Amino acid sequence: MGKFALIAAFIGCVIITQLTNMLGLNTVLIGKILLWTVIRELGPLFAAILVISRSCAAVTSELAAMKINGEIEVLKLLGINPLKYLVAPRVAGIIVSLFLLTAYLQMAAIVGGLLLATALIDMSFLWSLNTILGSVSLSDIAQSLIKSLTFGTIISVVACFHGISVHGSITEIPKSTIKSVMRCLMLVFLANGFLTYMAYL
Amino acid sequence: MIEFKNVCAGCLKPLSFVIPKGSVCKIIASSGEEKYDFVNVALGMKKPDKGTVLILGKDIYSITEEEYIELFKIVGVVMERGGMISNLNVWENLALPAEYHQTQSMDRLEEEAMEIFGQLGYETGRLAALMQSMPTSVPAHEMALLGIARTLLLRPEHIIYNSSTDALSSAVSGKITKAQIRFHNENKNRTSVFITSNPAALQAVPADKTIYLNE
Numbered sequence: 001m002g003k004f005a006l007i008a009a010f011i012g013c014v015i016i017t018q019l020t021n022m023l024g025l026n027t028v029l030i031g032k033i034l035l036w037t038v039i040r041e042l043g044p045l046f047a048a049i050l051v052i053s054r055s056c057a058a059v060t061s062e063l064a065a066m067k068i069n070g071e072i073e074v075l076k077l078l079g080i081n082p083l084k085y086l087v088a089p090r091v092a093g094i095i096v097s098l099f100l101l102t103a104y105l106q107m108a109a110i111v112g113g114l115l116l117a118t119a120l121i122d123m124s125f126l127w128s129l130n131t132i133l134g135s136v137s138l139s140d141i142a143q144s145l146i147k148s149l150t151f152g153t154i155i156s157v158v159a160c161f162h163g164i165s166v167h168g169s170i171t172e173i174p175k176s177t178i179k180s181v182m183r184c185l186m187l188v189f190l191a192n193g194f195l196t197y198m199a200y201l
Numbered sequence: 202m203i204e205f206k207n208v209c210a211g212c213l214k215p216l217s218f219v220i221p222k223g224s225v226c227k228i229i230a231s232s233g234e235e236k237y238d239f240v241n242v243a244l245g246m247k248k249p250d251k252g253t254v255l256i257l258g259k260d261i262y263s264i265t266e267e268e269y270i271e272l273f274k275i276v277g278v279v280m281e282r283g284g285m286i287s288n289l290n291v292w293e294n295l296a297l298p299a300e301y302h303q304t305q306s307m308d309r310l311e312e313e314a315m316e317i318f319g320q321l322g323y324e325t326g327r328l329a330a331l332m333q334s335m336p337t338s339v340p341a342h343e344m345a346l347l348g349i350a351r352t353l354l355l356r357p358e359h360i361i362y363n364s365s366t367d368a369l370s371s372a373v374s375g376k377i378t379k380a381q382i383r384f385h386n387e388n389k390n391r392t393s394v395f396i397t398s399n400p401a402a403l404q405a406v407p408a409d410k411t412i413y414l415n416e
Contacts, residue, residue: 066287077244077280077284078298078355079274079301080302
């Protein structure tokens with residue numbers, strides 16, 4: 001988590017530095033642009049990419065290995081529904097963790113970015129932070145929430161589907177994992193474009 | 202409890218038989234391949250080319266997945282190699298079905314597990330280490346024992362043993378057969394079905410009926 005916060009802080013710093021170069025020390029405008037990019041776009045997207053790279057591959061390969069080893073059939077023969085026992089907790093877990101990770105990364109990008117930026121350029125940290133947080137609107141939070149919930153649902157469903165639908169030999173596990181990661185990336189970017197477009201219709 | 206009506210599948214000869222409720226039945230295959238095909242057909246994993254398979258009066262190839270899962274809450278199955286879930290340790294594997302179905306408290310489950318392992322000849326000292334092991338580090342013959350223990354802990358109304366004692370020595374196999382028969386006699390309506398391709402492994406089982414798959 002510390003590494004993620006550091007990456008987010010550097011992203012925030014890069015955005016602030018670039019904006020300062022373009023706009024000068026116009027903190028109000030910089031704050032608004034930082035909010036648009038971090039809260040509405042980069043936060044949910046960056047969290048989704050991190051979850052895809054860490055959890056999506058892990059979930060798909062774990063479920064695929066269970067399927068190939070016949071463990072999913074064993075669960076059914078023990079009277080346990082694999083959808084309830086294996087899929088539902090993973091779907092819920094990924095959705096909740098993606099939502100929390102998004103909020104964490106957004107805070108890290110804004111606070112960390114401002115901290116790094118104040119060290120590099122002539123900017124008051126507290127005044128800038130107050131200005132930025134003061135401009136957060138309910139619609140910004142709603143957009144971020146909808147995006148993180150949508151991305152979480154896409155990632156968890158695609159990861160579980162590719163895990164439990166694998167057939168054949170053990171060599172199908174990496175193939176299925178790659179397919180799952182690529183499909184998640186594609187669908188998340190597609191959904192991001194669609195949700196952003198819908199927000200400004 | 203199980204009924205095959207003119208079933209044809211894979212290398213199996215056409216099969217028709219009825220295993221009545223409350224009986225002990227041995228099913229003997231002439232080869233591993235024949236047993237594999239029979240088990241897959243009987244447990245609903247491979248649809249036969251022809252015929253009907255009924256378990257407790259339900260055609261297992263025409264019921265929904267939900268009904269299939271419900272059916273196997275009543276009919277316990279002991280898998281050939283134990284059928285352990287690889288990402289759970291041995292105790293979690295043993296407790297999984299009972300815990301999932303909330304059939305009994307964990308304390309009661311531990312007591313029953315100790316009792317069953319006692320019957321299977323395990324020493325208490327060895328059990329603690331075994332319970333914490335992951336299935337991949339447990340030898341094949343112990344996996345078979347664990348599979349039996351897990352199903353017995355579930356206390357199913359009917360039970361199917363798939364080659365449960367084939368990989369065991371005759372001394373261990375004898376103890377297990379006694380435990381299996383004791384379990385069968387606990388409930389007069391309980392049906393116990395033993396499937397094997399090694400008839401010697403089931404010699405000590407006092408069966409009411411024996412079915413030879415190649416006849």
